[in-house]
Amino acid sequence: MEEIIARVEEKFEEAAAAYPEFAGKALILAALRADGQVGLFAEQDGRVCFFTKLSFELPDELAGLFGDSSCANISAEQIDLLDSGDVVAWMQVLYAGGAGAILQHPSYSTLPVAQEGRHFLLGDQADAAFSFNSVLSLPFAHR
Secondary structure (H helix, E strand, C coil): CHHHHHHHHHHHHHHHHHCHHHCCCEEEEEEECCCCCEEEECCCCHHHHHHHCCCCECCHHHCCCCCCCCEEEECHHHHHHHHHCCEEEECCCCCCCCHHHHHCCCCCCCCHHHHCCCEEECCHHHHHHHHHCCCCCHHHHCC
16 A cells, blocks of 8 residues: 555656646635535645645635635635636536536636636546545546
């Protein structure tokens, strides 16, 4: 097991070294909820750790949002918080009604982060591997 963990850690190090432009960039991990709210995820969430191991950081503007929780939901009125990130990573895309529901969300689509294309949507396989967040699934999320 130690060998597997070491190999996964090495892959993170290699990826971070291959993409030095990630260093210090603010990334927000988000998921659209069925009620139109947006779930945001804190540093202690394993899925955010995936990105921090690649040298991304959470924006300072989100620091007080989570309290002791690893997730916080924001309403459409607060969605401008997504603009505090250099990039927004959307997960659970299928649960949200697909890419169209996210990209055409009336509040999100008007933000500079959306209009400038500073976001990406995790595909089904990557999302599953990423969400399981185990040494066996993470190599699939790297792809």
